[in-house]
Amino acid sequence: MPRQNFRTAILGSTALAIGVLLSSAAFAEDVTLTIESWRNDDLPIWQDKIIPAFEAANPGIKVVFSPTAPTEYNAALNTKLDAGTAGDLITCRPFDASLELFKKGHLTAVNDVPGMDTFSPVAKSAWSTDDGASTFCVPMASVIHGFIYNKDAFEKVGVAVPKTEEEFFAALDKIKAEGSYVPMAMGTADQWEAATMGYQNIGPNYWHGEDGRKALIEGKEKLTDADWVAPYQVLKRWADYLGDGFKAQTYPDSQNMFALGRAAIYPAGSWDISVFNTQAEFKMGAFYPPVKGAGDTCYISDHADIAMGANAKSAHPEETKKFLAWLTSADFADIYANSLPGFFSLSSHEVKLQDPLAQEFVNWRSTCKQTIRSTYQILSRGTPNLENETWGASANVINGAETPEAAAKRLQDGLDSWYKPGQ
């Protein structure tokens, strides 16, 4: 046997052996992707519905959903990303928090993920660079604000669903006078509840949705303008209709108060639907934020809330991208919207909702104009942070610690100190 042949044979068999080893390793060992998220409430839905659906369609990839408490998510995620220990898939907060992660190179661009064209530019705006050139998270869902009411209570007291601000306060007065229900379940202890469920809920009707929001960013309108102070003036009036001790009432308190049937109206985010569906034992309905005058155009806050991006340091970029592509599919939109009623898909896929209350919310998309929360884009980039300041202002106005005008002036002064529009 010539020596040459022998060497070739050895080389060949070694190569073959290595090849076999490699391929068997690939078969034997599934790639595991880890999802970072703040939605710890959704853990069972991810584990029982979403992940199995993905794994069935993509053999060889395992997915682990590993959530952190919502209030700690941003801080924890930043620390993990800096340390290089974060998961492969990052659930994205809207706007600047995620933009910052992209700029730091923690997130990769998702422009080339197949299926990104199912999202409108507005849906993508929450996770795109200011010039719109790069998108860095795949939009998953939005949340809509409005009011959920106890139908039994409305029947018992004899009030109709209010359409205008005047009817709204008339209904509250009547419920208060009748006495068996707390008119409205909301507290100011957590501050964000007053800002998000109060100010951002009713506000768009007064500042005319996107028009006002964009004008504020462009500097054409100020927070001290009548249109922007008006929501605070309305909020101030809410104080008379909240429960005893609302100043120490937290968000879970409000949820329980309504779910136990002790309150008639609940200023809601659509994410509350799933909580109430499992807890409330009465019939529920929903109405959109009452408008100023009869026949006015109604505006709703349809806020892009949650998306998912890829960790740039992921060890499995291909599989991560596969997962993101699956997020754009009609399958995912259907599973997500139906297992989490109250989170509405941002994609253009037609999704039929089985939950009547959620369907009521999503119907407003055709009757009212949509906008996103006024403080989220660009305006919360500096210090003081407009969103966080708005929490304090809304709680203060309802608590009577600040007048609507003084609160608005404080916010505008804070904004002026670092934000120069048009530059």
Added chain:
Amino acid sequence: MTDSTTYRRARRWHILVFLAPALLVYTVLMVLPLAETLRLSLYTETEQVRSFVGFANFTVLFGDPRWAQTFWNALGNNVQFFLIHMAVQNPVGIALAALLSVPRLRGRSAYRTTIFMPTMLSFVVIGFIWKLILSPLWGVAPSLLAAIGLKSLFGPWLGQEHTALIAISLVSVWQFIGIPMMLIYAALLSIPDEVIEAAECDGVSGLAQFWKIKLPLILPAIGLISILTFVANFNAFDLIYVSQGALAGPNFATDILGTFLYRTFFGHQLQLGDQHMGATIATVMFLIILSVVAFYLLVIHRRMRRYQF
């Protein structure tokens, strides 16, 4: 020659060897992070580039009206938080210890354990329990007050600006009352019986005995407790974070240096964290604590009279 040098230069190496483990652990876990924090406060970061700015961060903290206002508010609240502890926790702790050291008291160890129990519970548990007790919706506080006809005195204490800090301070006092009690109790027990007997022979007994004999003898322990309370209060954070959130509501009425530091360093909701301003606040906190502790140790502690038995 070698022998004589070794003899002359014989260093007590074992001292270093014995000190080394503690020194090493202490340096790695305490000294280095502290030095790094102090260093961070002299830098800033723009567009992901870190640059040295000297004391500019401190100028912002004390010069910018917004930062300064938040800082002084937090410091003021912290001082109030400390004063309430000094005014309530320590006197009550001393009184409890004095009662416990009465020889005729029955069930002494049961009382001791019960009173010390909250100190061993987690902040999260304490915060949650008290939030529930004081809740205007589900709490037992309003119904208990109603039962004795004092319902009108109840208010949403954790939610009102003028009561929130006092309420939180008292919860903290409730939690930590066991520590001064235990330390003073130990100090009282260490007073020799001869001294007490001598006092009794001289006709000093009862309350007078406490004021004239025991109190001067436990004064060093009280000083130590005060300084421990000071350090703990100026480092406090957990209880307020758990019960009032990082924004330390209502309207920053319960904001202390710890929560202010947390919000700045780690960020909150849409506010991104700023390590450098955070380190600046941490440095100021460190200096405050350092100067007060140094003042105590160098000035007060040295003048305190000690009795040897």
